[in-house]
Amino acid sequence: xxxxxxxxxxxxxxxxxxxxxxxxxxLGELTKIGMRVPPGFxxxxxxxxxxxxxxxxxxxxxxYFHENRDAMSQVGKQIEASRExxxxxxxKSLPMEMSIELRQNYQTLCNEIGIPDLAVAVRSxxxxxxxGQMETYLNIKGNSEVERKVTQVWASAFTAxxxxxxxxxNMDIAKAPIGVAIIKMVNAKCAGVVLTVQPTTxxxxxVVVEGNWGLGESVVSGEITPDQFVVDKLSGTCETxxxxxxxxxxxxxxxxxxxxxxxxxQCESCLNPSELSEIVRVAKDxxxxxxxxxxxxxxxxxxxxxxxxxYWVQARPAKYSKVEQDESAYLADLMSRIFRM
Numbered sequence: 001x002x003x004x005x006x007x008x009x010x011x012x013x014x015x016x017x018x019x020x021x022x023x024x025x026x027l028g029e030l031t032k033i034g035m036r037v038p039p040g041f042x043x044x045x046x047x048x049x050x051x052x053x054x055x056x057x058x059x060x061x062x063x064y065f066h067e068n069r070d071a072m073s074q075v076g077k078q079i080e081a082s083r084e085x086x087x088x089x090x091x092k093s094l095p096m097e098m099s100i101e102l103r104q105n106y107q108t109l110c111n112e113i114g115i116p117d118l119a120v121a122v123r124s125x126x127x128x129x130x131x132g133q134m135e136t137y138l139n140i141k142g143n144s145e146v147e148r149k150v151t152q153v154w155a156s157a158f159t160a161x162x163x164x165x166x167x168x169x170n171m172d173i174a175k176a177p178i179g180v181a182i183i184k185m186v187n188a189k190c191a192g193v194v195l196t197v198q199p200t201t202x203x204x205x206x207v208v209v210e211g212n213w214g215l216g217e218s219v220v221s222g223e224i225t226p227d228q229f230v231v232d233k234l235s236g237t238c239e240t241x242x243x244x245x246x247x248x249x250x251x252x253x254x255x256x257x258x259x260x261x262x263x264x265x266q267c268e269s270c271l272n273p274s275e276l277s278e279i280v281r282v283a284k285d286x287x288x289x290x291x292x293x294x295x296x297x298x299x300x301x302x303x304x305x306x307x308x309x310x311y312w313v314q315a316r317p318a319k320y321s322k323v324e325q326d327e328s329a330y331l332a333d334l335m336s337r338i339f340r341m
Contacts (some may be wrong), residue, residue, distance in 0.1 A: 003046050003050070004044075004046070004103050005041070005043060005044045005046040005047035005050060005098075005101075005234065006041055006047065006101060006102070007019075007020060007024075007025050007041060007042045007044060007097070008029075008040075008041045008042075009024070009028045009031045009037060009039075009040055009041065009042065009166075010028070010031050010032075011023055011028065012024060012027070012028020012029070012031070012032075012042060013025065013032050014026065014028075014029040016028060017127060018045070018127050019044050019045060019046070019123070019179070020042040020043075020044045020045065020125060020179035021045070021125030021126050021127050021179030021180075021181075022044075022125060022126065022127065022179055022316065023062075023123060023125035023126075023179070023181055023314065024042035024125040024179045024180075024181050025125075025126070026314065026315050026316060027040070027042075027181065027313075027314075028042070030102075030286070030312055030315055033286075034291060035131065035282065035286070035312050036308065036310060036311050036312060037311065037313070038183045038184040038185075038313065039109060039112060039113065039183075039184045040109065040111065040181060040182050040184055041105055041181075041182050041301065042125065042179055042180065042181055042182070042185035043102075043150060043179060043180040043182070043195055044177055044179055045127065045177040045178065047098070047179075047180075047248075048097075048154055048177045048178060048179070048180075049177055050095075050098065051092070051094065051095070051098065051151070051154065051171075054095045055092040055093075055095065056092075057088050057089050057092050059318070060088050061085055061088060061089075061158075062143060062174045063175050064081070064084060064088075064152045064174075065081070065173055065174040066174075068081065072163070072167060072173065073167065075160075078160045078163045078164050079160045081158070081160075081163060081237060082158050082159055082160040082162075084099075084157070085158040086155040086156070086158055089151060089154055090151055090152060090155050090271045091154035092151065092211075093147075094147055094150070099147060102143075102146070102147060102150070103143045103147075104145075105182075106118075106120075106143060106146050106182065107143075109182070109184065110224070113184060113258045115234075117141045117142045118141070118184060118185075119139050119140065119141050119184075119185040119251070120140050120141075120146065120182050120183055120184055120185055121136065121138050121139075121181070121182075121183045121184075121185055121313075122136070122137045122140050122146065122149040122150060122153055122180060122181070122182055123136045123137075123153070123180065123181040123183065124136060124153045124156060124157070124178055124179075124180065124181075124195070125178060125179035125180060125181050126178045126179070127177065127178065127179070132196070134153065134156040134157055134159065134162065134178065135152060135153055135156035135159075136153075136217075136254060137149040137153070138215065138217070138251075138256045139150065139185055139251050139252070139255050139256055140254075140255075141254070141255065143249055145254075146182065146286050149150050149181075150180050153178070153180050154178065154180070157176035157177075157178050158176060159185050162176065163174025169302055183313065185251075186299045186300075186301045186311050186313075187302055187303050188214055188215050188216070188225070188250075188272035188299045188300065188301065188302070188303055189213070189270075189300045189301070189302035189309075190211050190212060190213050190214065190271065190299075190300050191212070191214065191215055191216030191219065191297070191298065191299035191300065192209065192210045192216055192226055192227075192292075192298060193209075193210050193211075193216070193219055193220065193295065193296065193297050193298070194207060194208065194209045194210075194268070194279055194280070194283045194295075194296050194297075194298060195207070195293065195294070195295050195296075195318050195320070196205070196233075196283050196284060196286075196287040196292075196294045196296075196318065197293035197295045197318050197320045198230065198320070199318065199319065199320040199321065200321055201320075201321060202320050202321045204293065205232060205233050205234060206230055206231065206232060206233065206235060207230070207231045207280050207283060207284065208228065208229070208231075209228070209229040209230075209231065209271070209276060209279055209280065209283075210226040210227065210229075211226055211227050211270045211271055211298075211328050212226045212227065212245050212248055212270055213225055213245060213248040213249070213265060213270050214249050214250045214259070215246030215248070215249040215250060215251075215256060215260050216259075216297055216298075216299055216313075216330050217249045217256070218248055218249045218258075219223065220297070222243060223247065223249075223258075224243075224246075224247055224248075225243040225244075225245075226243060226245070226270075227240075227241065227242050227243055227245070227269055227270050227271065228240070228241040228243070229241075229276055230263065231269070231276075231280050233284060238271070238276070242267060242268070244266055244267055245261050245265070245266055245267075245270070246260060246261055246266055247259070247260065247261060248260075248261050258295060267321055271300075274305065274306055274307075275300060275310065278306070278307050278322070279298055279310065280308055282310070282312070283296055286315055290315075290317070292317050292318075293317065293318040293320065294315055294316070294317065294318055295315075295316050295318040295319070296312060296314060296315045296316075297312070297313045297314035297315075298311065298312055299311050299313060328336065
């Protein structure tokens with residue numbers, strides 16, 4: 001009997017990182033603690049490896065890197081290798097049994113939501129963190145497209161940047177097992193990020209919320225200057241910066257597109273006070289749960305009522321600068337958080 005390779009988020013937790021990648025494991029942990037996570041499931045590293053073995057793609061990739069290993073330190077060769085490896089992977093179809101099982105799980109998700117050909121996000125989930133080096137596909141509908149995007153996510157583990165990263169870290173460049181998240185798309189009114197620490201100063205008493213209209217990719221990618229809210233954890237006071245927001249990422253018929261923000265919304269806050277307060281409250285609870293500052297992604301569904309309209313699609317330890325003044329107190333606080341884990 002073939003090894004299990006598809007897991008619903010409700011089956012996962014943070015200790016599944018090596019099996020399904022960090023993103024899927026974290027979504028499972030958030031689901032476990034009762035947070036509003038869009039429904040979905042994960043394709044494990046075992047699914048990736050099974051695809052590579054049964055299609056012969058893994059053997060072809062190994063052979064390519066063996067034949068070209070002496071030139072792989074060259075940037076031009078890394079770009080050429082990326083193009084060839086991605087071609088190899090994307091030219092393969094899912095083996096029959098894997099295709100049937102993936103389609104069955106996607107259909108279960110469609111049935112659960114009550115929407116045929118439900119729009120989903122197909123996201124990479126690396127066991128080793130390589131931010132921005134692998135692909136995400138949004139607003140994907142139907143069995144064939146979901147299958148195709150899964151193989152494209154696997155192929156994106158061999159971008160030139162990802163190859164260079166593995167060479168720099170002395171990792172096996174021919175092996176890049178990753179998980180894949182299949183997540184229901186949210187009909188986003190607005191979306192963004194929240195950090196439970198001020199990243200530029202390391203101030204642990206601040207929560208920083210950033211957001212824009214539409215989907216969160218415009219905020220995560222840095223394409224626009226988002227609204228920013230800096231909230232003091234103790235007093236609740238908020239420093240608010242509302243930025244002119246003339247562009248947003250939204251659905252197209254297939255995938256997404258950049259669109260103009262309606263004129264009357266461009267200088268309006270994308271969050272009302274209740275939504276901001278709830279985002280901060282939940283983020284602080286998650287920080288307390290993990291005992292470390294968090295970097296989280298939120299999205300507000302325009303089809304639902306508050307507070308059920310706030311969904312969470314990412315949570316990970318925050319990266320930030322340390323406080324230069326009163327460093328001993330800063331370090332003592334941070335170490336106490338770590339040792340409580």
